Amino acid sequence: MRFTLVAGAGLAVALSAGIAQAQSGADDPERNWAAIARCAAIGSAAQRHACMDDVVRRAGVLDPVRVAQAERQDFGREARAEAPRPPARSAPTPAPAPVPVVDEIATTVRGVRTVGFQRLRVTTAEGSVWEQTQAEDFPTGPRIGDAFVIERTTLGGYRCRFGRSSRYYCQRMD
Structure with missing residues (x-):
């Protein structure tokens, strides 16, 4: 518990400089720092992280493209990160549209x-490894670049x- 609070406080300090620089005059750094301090006081890790995500999203620091790339990279992993919950209080500005859940990935065979x-x-072009879970015979096997x-x-x-x-059943192995 103590490590979590220390880590949360360290994250807040690290993000505060970036948030302050990203401001365009509409919001002042003191208000953002106060929001980070409120987030750090939250006991639940999931709620605290959702609060921090909300603060950096409103400051314009959290890039939705980077969030979508991370979702694509983690597709198929069993230990998926929990999606951030919406903040308990209403935001003064409308929240951006949520990142859609990825249900299919199209890539090419690397190996x-x-x-x-x-x-x-x-092995896919991105480096993820997928293994067939049931024996099945294919007329022709996959080739690199398929x-x-x-x-x-x-x-x-x-x-x-x-x-x-x-189609055949498979699971991610990396």
Whole structure:
């Protein structure tokens, strides 16, 4: 608990300089610092992080493109970060549209090999590794540069498809 408070306070101090520089005269740095201090006093880590995200979003420091790239990079990982909750108080300015949830990734094959009986392990262009979970025979295997699509299914599963193959169940291995 003490480490969390110290880490939260350190984060607040580190972000305060960037937030103060990002202001365009409409908001003053003292008000932003007061908002950061209020966030640091929140006991729940998830609520505290959501509060900090709100402060940096209003200051124009949190880039929605960077948030979307992080979501794409973490697609398929089991330990997904919890989406930030909206702040408890209403913001004076309208909040930007939320980043849409990614349900499908289209990429290309960077590497492929077999693991076990009729099971594939595919490495994507971004470096994520996806392994086939059920044995299945394909007329032709994937080749480097082939299109590779990963889609989210119900109950937290994933289905992969390369080229014009049928879809098969897969899981992220990295």
